[in-house]
Amino acid sequence: MTATTTTMPPTPRASAPLVARESLWSRIRRGSLWISITTVAIMILLWEVIPQIGIVNRILFPTFSDTILGFGQLVSGGYWWEDLGKTLYAVAIAWVIGVTFGFVMGVALGISPFIRTAITPYAIAVQALPKVVLAPLLIGWLGFGSESKIALAVIICFFPVWIDTMVGLALPNANEFKLMQSLKASRWQVFTKLQLPSAVPMIMVGVKHALLLAFTGVLVAEILSASDGGLGKLAKEFASQLNMSLTYAVVLVVVIIAVALVSLADVVERRVVFWSEESRARKR
Template sequence: MIFKSAVRPGDRTGSPPRWRSWAVPLPLIGITVNLGLWWLVTAIFEISPLFLPSPLDVIDSLRQPGRGQYLLDRSLETAQVTLIGFSIAMSGGFVIAVLLATFRSVERAAMPVLVALNAVPKVGLAPLLVVWLGFEIEPKVVLVILICFFPMVVATMSGLASTPAELGELAASLAASRWQTYLKVRVPWALPQIFVGLKLSVPLAVIGAVVAETNNPNSGLGSAIVKASAQFETPLAFLCLVLLGLWSSGLFYLIVGLERWMLPWARAISAQQA
């Protein structure tokens, strides 16, 4: 036989690699080390909490009466804006990408406009959206959509364009229609790239929500950061930043878990190619 064993030299058959036993604690170790470095910097250089609070100062800020409920309310407001905007950008970006990948003339006409819109600094659009749409949730959601939309379109189009020619010929030989080919062949093959777009867009959605809230300080963690900075409550501002980081990381790894659950074959293919 040509292939005598699928196990690489030095590996034990049926036993997981040693590094996998460290896969779970490694993120905790990384977080602990960074928190320790943060605390050491503030302690060694005796930095005032007004400029750089230590982790203990941030925890003390959380313990103040009523602070937990206040941050929970602001976090839920930011989460609402993030999820609504991200969902619209995800679905709309997918539909637009399919249309652009299907009709080349539409792509040539629309892509320069999309690139130009994406090149506009979104921070400059935020005040204008408030003028156009008011002080409610609408301008915040629109800003999130504008930030997340283009990465979703580009990633989905890249995935649709990467379908092997052999699969297209197979679908044609089975007399599949254009939309059957999309549903059965091109979209499933494009799913890994689509998930790349989702993972890129989720942190951008949180950033867009915060940018909108800083320009429209009525609700959300962005407004909490603005108010805390104005009142020189730097530990509270850092606490809001920590919450935003946790929220963004949680959404990111939720999509990673969904990708691993839906696309186990994608990891197998990439492993074989490696």
């Protein structure tokens, strides 16, 4: 009789390193989270202790607990909601206009060397000007209303969208353009099927950056004009009264809003540029 032996197929070994890499990355992410929490806790502790031991003047630099009390007073007072609404409204309008203008300008300059050569020096010159210098001019032209602070925020926030759009459209290499030409693709098809999809990740970075810049521009305009209301105007009023706990409470609100805007922008970016997120996950 002939004995028959059954050989089991070898167990794939590629999954073990993958699991190890994933678990290592999970440990790194957990470690980064704890580092962030610890850093924030240390900063809050120093914020509370330093004014109490007299290193800085407590009147000018309130403790963290005083700031939280001021925050509670600010929220319970109810009068600041109108200022918050004015700031967020101006940020939203400025961001939409800035992103739209930056995208259109980036596309025009990205696909036309003639327009790029003609317009780029002037756009860079405007961007190089200190925005504090432009603020009085805009207030003089547009008045103390929301128009001037929206205009300043648009000037500040359109630039990253313009640059990232223009650079992103140039990302495809020469071979990819030759492939599209060999397929008899029209100029519009090259733009929509090749250039624009390649540029979307960079455009989203510019859009996210523009959101924070629009917020910053509106706050700067509110502090300088202080007539149409807003969080910047509110902080300036409290500071002029040496009510520093309420001033820092407004600053705390600004920080919370900024973190929320960045988090929201990150979520939208992951949804829109999902293929880039999957690519990064595979590399990990």
